[in-house]
Amino acid sequence: MNGSGVKEMAAIVTGSTKGIGRAIAEALLQAGARVVVSARDEAEVAAAGKELERGHPKRVLARRCDVRREDEVRALFAETDRAFGGLDILVNNAGVGFFKNLEEMSLQDWNSVIETNLTGVFLCSREAIPRMRKRGGGYIINISSLAGKNAFPSATAYNASKFGLNGMSEALMQEVRYDGIKVTYLMPGSVATHFNGNTPGAEDAWKVQPEDIGRIVLDLLHHDPRTLASAVEIRPSKPPKK
Numbered sequence: 001m002n003g004s005g006v007k008e009m010a011a012i013v014t015g016s017t018k019g020i021g022r023a024i025a026e027a028l029l030q031a032g033a034r035v036v037v038s039a040r041d042e043a044e045v046a047a048a049g050k051e052l053e054r055g056h057p058k059r060v061l062a063r064r065c066d067v068r069r070e071d072e073v074r075a076l077f078a079e080t081d082r083a084f085g086g087l088d089i090l091v092n093n094a095g096v097g098f099f100k101n102l103e104e105m106s107l108q109d110w111n112s113v114i115e116t117n118l119t120g121v122f123l124c125s126r127e128a129i130p131r132m133r134k135r136g137g138g139y140i141i142n143i144s145s146l147a148g149k150n151a152f153p154s155a156t157a158y159n160a161s162k163f164g165l166n167g168m169s170e171a172l173m174q175e176v177r178y179d180g181i182k183v184t185y186l187m188p189g190s191v192a193t194h195f196n197g198n199t200p201g202a203e204d205a206w207k208v209q210p211e212d213i214g215r216i217v218l219d220l221l222h223h224d225p226r227t228l229a230s231a232v233e234i235r236p237s238k239p240p241k242k
Contacts, residue, residue, distance in 0.1 A: 006221050007032030010084035012076065014067055014124060015094030017044040019193035020143060020210045024091050027214030029056040031221075034084050038065040038076055039094065067094045067120030068112075077127040086135050090128040091217065092121040093143040095161075102156040110157050117161035121168065129176060137180025141217055142169045144185045146233065166231070173230050182228050184220055188213060189235035207236055 011028050015021040017039040025035050029052060037048050042064040049062020061083045065076040080087055096116045098109040125140055132138030147155060148162030166185055173183035191213065192204035213234065220229060 006089075006218070009033045009088035010036075010080060010086060011089035011091065012036040012038065012080055012087060012124070012128070013091040013093055014065070014120065015039050016091075017041065017048040020188070020191060020213045021091070021093035022048065023210035023214040024093065024217050025052065027211070027218050028089070029059060031218055033089065034059045034061075036061045036063060036076070036080050036083075038063050040064065040066045067092075067124055068115040070123055073120075073123040073127055077124075077131070081131070087128055087131040088135060088138045089141070089221070090124060090132075090138070091141045091143065092124055094120055095143065097155070097158040099154045099158065101154050105157060113157040113161050114164075117158070118164050118168070121165060125172060129179075129181065132181050133176075133179045137182075139182045139184070139221060140172070140176075141220065142183070142185040143213075144169070144187045146187045146189045146235065148185075148187055170230065173228070177228075180225075182220075184229055185231055186213065186216065187231065187233045189233075190239065206239060208234055 011033050013021050013025045013028070013035060016025040016037045025037050028035050037045060037052060037060060039045050045062050045064045049060055053060045061079065063076055063079055065072045067073055077087065094116060096113055098105065098113055100109070121142055128138065128140060142165055144165045145162045147159050148166040151159045169183055169185035176183065188208055190207045192200040192207040192209055216232060216234060223229065
C-alpha cells in the first residue's frame with residue numbers, strides 16, 4: 001500500500017468519536033478514504049457520524065460497537081462489507097484505563113481494560129485479516145502507548161494491556177507480512193485528549209495533539225510497499241522541565 005492507494009480505500013477506526021480516533025478518522029477522510037466511525041456510546045457515534053458526513057458525503061459509516069463483544073465486532077465488519085465492499089485499513093484505537101494500585105482494582109475494572117485494549121484488538125484484527133487478504137493486502141495500525149514499554153505505579157492493568165498489545169502487534173506483523181498486510185503499533189506519550197477524565201485546555205498546548213497522530217497514520221500509509229515502520233514512538237518535543 002502506498003499514498004496513491006489511500007483514496008477510496010475502506011477503513012475502520014475504533015474508538016473514533018473523539019480524541020486520537022476522531023483525528024485519525026478525519027485525516028483518512030481528508031485523504032479520500034471511506035471511513036467507519038465506531039465507539040460504544042450510540043449517541044456519540046451518531047453525532048460524530050453526522051458531523052463527518054457533512055464534510056464527506058457518502059464516505060462515512062457510523063455504527064456503535066463494543067470491541068469486547070465478538071458478535072458486535074462481527075456485525076461491524078459485516079456492515080462495512082455491505083457499505084464499502086470490503087476493508088483495507090484497520091485502526092485499533094479503542095482503549096480505556098483505570099489507574100489504581102493492583103490491590104485496589106476490582107476484577108471488573110481489570111477485565112474492562114484487558115478486554116478493551118487487548119482482546120478488542122484481537123477480535124477486530126481477526127475479522128480484518130481475511131478481508132485484507134482477499135483484496136491483496138492492507139494495513140493494521142494499533143494505537144498503543146509509551147506505557148507499553150515504561151511501567152509506572154497505579155497502572156498495572158493499563159501497562160499489562162499495552163505491553164501485551166506491543167507483543168501481539170510484533171507477532172502479528174510476522175504472521176501476515178507475506179499476505180501484503182502491514183502491521184504497525186504507535187506509542188504516543190502525553191496527548192491532549194479526554195482520556196482518563198482529562199479536559200484538554202490551553203495548559204495542554206505542549207502535549208502531542210490528536211491531529212499529530214492523524215498525520216503520522218497518513219505518513220505510514222504513504223510509505224513505499226517495501227518498507228515498514230513496525231513501531232513508532234511519539235512524544236512531546238518540549239515537555240515542561242522538571
